[in-house]
Amino acid sequence: MSRRVRGGSVVLLSGGMDSATCLAIASARHPPVHALSVRYGQRHSREVASARALARFFRAAEHVELSLPIGPLWDSALTHRDRPLPRGRSARATIPSTYVPARNTILLALALGYAESHGLDRVYLGVNAVDYSGYPDCRPEFLRAFERLARLATRRGVSGGRPIRIVAPLLWRSKAEIVRAGDRLGVPWELTWSCYAGGPRPCGRCDACRLRALGFAKAGRADPALATLPRRRRRRAG
Amino acid sequence: MSRRVRGGSVVLLSGGMDSATCLAIASARHPPVHALSVRYGQRHSREVASARALARFFRAAEHVELSLPIGPLWDSALTHRDRPLPRGRSARATIPSTYVPARNTILLALALGYAESHGLDRVYLGVNAVDYSGYPDCRPEFLRAFERLARLATRRGVSGGRPIRIVAPLLWRSKAEIVRAGDRLGVPWELTWSCYAGGPRPCGRCDACRLRALGFAKAGRADPALATLPRRRRRRAG
Numbered sequence: 001m002s003r004r005v006r007g008g009s010v011v012l013l014s015g016g017m018d019s020a021t022c023l024a025i026a027s028a029r030h031p032p033v034h035a036l037s038v039r040y041g042q043r044h045s046r047e048v049a050s051a052r053a054l055a056r057f058f059r060a061a062e063h064v065e066l067s068l069p070i071g072p073l074w075d076s077a078l079t080h081r082d083r084p085l086p087r088g089r090s091a092r093a094t095i096p097s098t099y100v101p102a103r104n105t106i107l108l109a110l111a112l113g114y115a116e117s118h119g120l121d122r123v124y125l126g127v128n129a130v131d132y133s134g135y136p137d138c139r140p141e142f143l144r145a146f147e148r149l150a151r152l153a154t155r156r157g158v159s160g161g162r163p164i165r166i167v168a169p170l171l172w173r174s175k176a177e178i179v180r181a182g183d184r185l186g187v188p189w190e191l192t193w194s195c196y197a198g199g200p201r202p203c204g205r206c207d208a209c210r211l212r213a214l215g216f217a218k219a220g221r222a223d224p225a226l227a228t229l230p231r232r233r234r235r236r237a238g
Numbered sequence: 239m240s241r242r243v244r245g246g247s248v249v250l251l252s253g254g255m256d257s258a259t260c261l262a263i264a265s266a267r268h269p270p271v272h273a274l275s276v277r278y279g280q281r282h283s284r285e286v287a288s289a290r291a292l293a294r295f296f297r298a299a300e301h302v303e304l305s306l307p308i309g310p311l312w313d314s315a316l317t318h319r320d321r322p323l324p325r326g327r328s329a330r331a332t333i334p335s336t337y338v339p340a341r342n343t344i345l346l347a348l349a350l351g352y353a354e355s356h357g358l359d360r361v362y363l364g365v366n367a368v369d370y371s372g373y374p375d376c377r378p379e380f381l382r383a384f385e386r387l388a389r390l391a392t393r394r395g396v397s398g399g400r401p402i403r404i405v406a407p408l409l410w411r412s413k414a415e416i417v418r419a420g421d422r423l424g425v426p427w428e429l430t431w432s433c434y435a436g437g438p439r440p441c442g443r444c445d446a447c448r449l450r451a452l453g454f455a456k457a458g459r460a461d462p463a464l465a466t467l468p469r470r471r472r473r474r475a476g
Binding site: 066070099102117 | 392
């Protein structure tokens with residue numbers, strides 16, 4: 001750990017297809033790459049095991065798993081297993097109940113402090129504003145405001161050093177484009193996890209499953225992660 | 239827990255004299271008040287016991303103590319007991335080694351998500367830009383940028399509801415004015431804790447001790463918290 005700026009990136013790695021692709025991009029463009037995953041009480045905490053496997057696959061310099069036990073205190077269907085998940089809704093109609101209040105602000109703040117502590121130049125995150133669930137903290141205006149805040153908040157930002165950049169390379173890509181980009185970069189889709197439901201297999205009906213299926217369908221290829229599922233469920237998820 | 243807006247506040251409560259005064263102000267102006275304290279690996283984690291006593295004293299509706307184990311990962315003398323603390327320095331000359339990268343961004347993000355989850359209207363914090371240590375995330379421009387971010391980041395901010403306000407009532411007050419305000423509001427100074435060093439008694443020489451001593455000296459009164467100390471150390475700290 002050092003205050004000296006060495007370049008490199010920290011990637012917010014949930015373990016889903018977007019953050020996996022984001023990790024692949026950061027590894028190619030701005031190594032060394034540290035990956036940061038947070039257990040915040042998400043019902044699909046299984047995604048953190050995917051994050052671990054992905055960090056190993058892409059040979060991240062570090063993979064940090066932070067525990068932040070806010071789940072029971074937060075008002076979200078994603079942190080309360082007894083609440084129904086929205087199923088089969090059309091994306092972006094309203095902000096869904098899976099919205100986790102201030103989640104991306106919290107995650108970016110943690111990544112910012114980590115980046116400054118380790119002399120890293122960039123915070124990568126896999127947010128997307130095209131085929132997404134309508135969360136307010138996935139939008140470009142949110143990211144711009146956070147980058148501005150980061151300059152004011154940090155020693156690096158105010159001491160004339162190079163401020164820490166917030167990089168969201170998938171912001172304007174469709175899910176199909178993300179699948180194609182991931183394919184080119186060798187993302188091991190079978191290691192990723194998207195489903196919100198927290199079951200042993202993807203439910204095929206939550207927003208995360210539907211957006212993932214949309215991406216693979218429009219990219220004209222099968223989702224390798226579904227190859228291990230029984231036939232009936234595979235059909236529903238695809 | 240509910241998304242319904244009920245008014246009220248969440249106060250970031252470290253347990254020091256500023257956050258204690260801030261809790262007193264929020265309790266008078268915008269009840270009900272929830273208090274939020276975070277163990278982030280600070281060497282003076284003793285302050286959280288003070289926060290608990292203060293929350294009880296002011297009859298906070300809730301007092302949440304969150305664990306966020308970032309200390310060993312962060313580059314700060316405040317999270318590493320083996321690093322020397324700056325002693326006897328003149329305030330604001332440079333950003334001191336006790337700066338914790340992105341700490342106030344992280345704390346405000348947590349308070350923001352908590353406020354939205356519990357239908358609270360305001361986040362109070364006791365930052366000060368007059369007699370302070372020169373941390374970048376205590377300045378008014380940082381707070382304004384965070385409030386702007388909060389509007390973009392949250393369901394409440396984008397859905398036309400009343401956005402969550404960031405309130406820093408001590409921002410422009412000297413330490414002496416804070417002592418006087420706390421006196422008027424009945425802040426029990428003997429329950430507060432400021433010293434960074436993490437010892438059983440205030441060291442009297444770190445920034446936190448010096449700013450506290452300055453406040454009581456300029457307000458023309460003794461610090462009740464020092465009454466329990468042995469004579470020699472009391473003289474040095476006062």
